[in-house]
């Protein structure tokens with residue numbers, strides 16, 4: 001049912017209160033007028049403690065999250081966040097550490113950062129790691145700034161272009177453009193990989209490098225990756241690896257060995273730190289020894305005496321983030337890597353890939369595949385159901401909400417029409433996958449027999465179809481009695 005619960009303001013009544021202040025035991029005095037607030041408090045609600053608690057608890061239960069449901073959002077790797085990591089991040093020595101307390105009083109925190117740098121470098125085959133960037137997108141921005149600094153330092157000032165495949169995530173062209181370089185698109189071939197002919201035609205002494213996601217956003221491994229890297233290098237360019245899909249190759253392939261020069265790790269995707277609204281992100285970056293002097297600092301190193309200290313590389317592009325990155329996320333990622341171990345991380349990728357292929361194999365008769373190939377950790381299908389009139393991917397996604405699933409990514413990658421990009425992750429049981437598959441098959445049948453069920457979906461969520469553009473551009477963030485009354489009347493009619 002579509003319901004709008006009474007807003008907390010509507011419970012308000014003069015004189016209600018949620019705290020009992022102790023009796024005044026000092027002489028009463030007037031506050032100086034200058035300290036009195038002049039505005040804004042007139043319509044503050046007056047409520048009891050239980051009313052406030054119920055309000056906030058109720059709205060917190062309206063979140064969809066990997067703690068409450070299957071969350072197969074493709075490209076984003078929304079996997080379960082083990083609670084062990086939360087405990088580690090809350091240790092007082094980490095949570096209460098002050099970023100200015102100095103190296104001598106921060107040896108434990110520095111050791112953790114140093115070990116995380118080492119571990120990420122080992123897992124990816126890179127010589128140096130900076131934990132500064134706050135997200136994958138900022139890691140991309142960092143990487144292209146480092147490429148530019150590297151070329152300029154060598155007196156190579158004419159490299160003004162960055163190659164980006166047409167399957168790329170929007171952040172790739174956006175971050176490259178933010179550095180002032182020009183984005184040149186490279187086409188994909190019929191197998192869903194980089195079109196080598198098109199790539200060759202776009203190589204020139206003007207390229208600073210290429211940004212590539214491998215496996216790519218069609219969920220496919222770029223099996224010509226070694227040749228792609230050689231081509232770009234032979235034109236004097238550098239290879240940026242978008243590590244958002246690292247979950248598919250942990251312990252199996254190292255980007256540094258495939259030929260990449262630089263990459264970001266989305267700690268909030270692959271390394272289980274909370275995603276999206278669940279916490280700040282972390283987009284640590286790794287690179288080859290040749291690019292290490294340009295990394296944003298400070299980094300952590302260990303001296304001959306065994307003590308840890310911050311240092312900034314000699315030709316650093318500067319800071320990307322205040323203090324030391326999102327430190328709480330570094331603790332969680334460290335805990336993840338250490339609790340999984342090398343064999344555990346490899347198993348993560350093996351099971352993630354197996355799960356995606358299981359879904360692909362059991363749905364491809366009803367939902368056409370973007371490309372008929374074995375996939376990596378996510379599968380891209382199309383919401384084009386045979387015999388279903390006027391049903392679109394968006395309708396399928398909305399109907400999944402009625403069945404208690406978070407929808408997959410839709411309409412991305414842009415090169416796949418009606419894309420449904422499903423990433424189950426390794427933490428889901430066969431039973432959950434089977435429930436999801438059965439539901440997708442039911443929806444395909446409904447699409448043919450009762451398409452209105454899909455067009456009207458979701459009917460069981462707290463709200464129906466939202467105007468997503470208006471919700472993003474003109475959000476109503478404050479209580480507005482008139483707007484609420486209007487919404488409720490609209491829904492009731």
Ligand SMILES: *Cc1c(COP(=O)(O)O)cnc(C)c1O
Pocket residue numbers: 075076135136137138169171172213217242244245266281283
């Ligand atoms: C998520 C994602 C990014 C951006 O990462 P953020 O951490 O969200 O900034 C870049 N590329 C791909 C392929 C992604 O899925």
